[in-house]
Amino acid sequence: MKKNDILFILAEILFLAAIAIAGKLLFADLLFIVSAVIALAIVSIVQIVIYRRLQKQNLYLHQISQTQMLNDYNQTEALASLLSIIKLEAPLPPMRGWAISPDFATIISSLVFEGKPKTILEASSGVSTVIAAYCLKKLGSGSVLSLDHDPTYAQKTKGIIAQHKLSDIATVRYSPLKDAVINDEKWLWYDLAFLPEIGPIDLLVIDGPPGSIQNMARYPALPLLFDKLSDNAVILLDDTFRQDEKNIIERWLKEYGCFSCETINTEKGATILRKINKAVN
Numbered sequence: 001m002k003k004n005d006i007l008f009i010l011a012e013i014l015f016l017a018a019i020a021i022a023g024k025l026l027f028a029d030l031l032f033i034v035s036a037v038i039a040l041a042i043v044s045i046v047q048i049v050i051y052r053r054l055q056k057q058n059l060y061l062h063q064i065s066q067t068q069m070l071n072d073y074n075q076t077e078a079l080a081s082l083l084s085i086i087k088l089e090a091p092l093p094p095m096r097g098w099a100i101s102p103d104f105a106t107i108i109s110s111l112v113f114e115g116k117p118k119t120i121l122e123a124s125s126g127v128s129t130v131i132a133a134y135c136l137k138k139l140g141s142g143s144v145l146s147l148d149h150d151p152t153y154a155q156k157t158k159g160i161i162a163q164h165k166l167s168d169i170a171t172v173r174y175s176p177l178k179d180a181v182i183n184d185e186k187w188l189w190y191d192l193a194f195l196p197e198i199g200p201i202d203l204l205v206i207d208g209p210p211g212s213i214q215n216m217a218r219y220p221a222l223p224l225l226f227d228k229l230s231d232n233a234v235i236l237l238d239d240t241f242r243q244d245e246k247n248i249i250e251r252w253l254k255e256y257g258c259f260s261c262e263t264i265n266t267e268k269g270a271t272i273l274r275k276i277n278k279a280v281n
Helices: 002-026 030-083 102-115 127-139 151-163 192-197 219-228 243-255
Strands: 119-123 143-148 168-176 177-182 185-190 201-206 229-238 259-264 270-274
Touching: 030 102, 102 127, 102 201, 102 229, 102 270, 119 127, 127 151, 127 168, 143 243, 151 168, 177 219, 185 219, 185 270, 201 219, 219 229, 219 243, 229 243, 243 259, 243 270
Parallel strands: 119 143, 119 201, 143 168, 201 229
Antiparallel strands: 177 185, 229 270, 259 270
């Protein structure tokens, strides 16, 4: 309780005690009045404790509400910025939740326009595939290959790509998760049968596979694809507010000394690794 609460209770007790004394003088029933004073004091204490707890809870809910409102505004702003630079042929699929958020989509667009990649590889598929393909279309060159371990979702993304008239730029490939051995450790990652079909990877976007399949589920991406990266390759990893992704980045940077690292404060956290052509540790 706060100091003001204690002072209020003491004042109330003194006031009730004065009434009790007056009652004693007038009615000679001190025991009853003292009991009433104690009961009222207890009620007052309980009321103040409940009030303070409700006050604290309301403040917490207000802070959460303000944070959510700010985040919603940032996502709306990011989407508006994105739509100002690409011309859509159809509505975009839903964003946020399991899908990427608008602020992550703007990072994809910025990296595409900045680096002008010839080959983009995505670990997962969805609205990010659409955004990357639209940006490449605006540049006039480049292609994106998106991997998905879920055949149903892969087919769904193919339909979305066709709806947006981007099938000549974007390819969605069903790639089931298969066993992979990295430094004597067993992992699950996308089937690598596609590797001979693509050139050096200029931009690698990692938003899969799901973290539920294994600890540090996205770790295999760099060890398995490192030799396929171009000299100036950029890696973009989503969900880096999660501890698993933080651990992945830390391990990558320890094992590969040729990347700079930039963390961006997005809704889910994003990290950009840029290859800087130093020898691997």
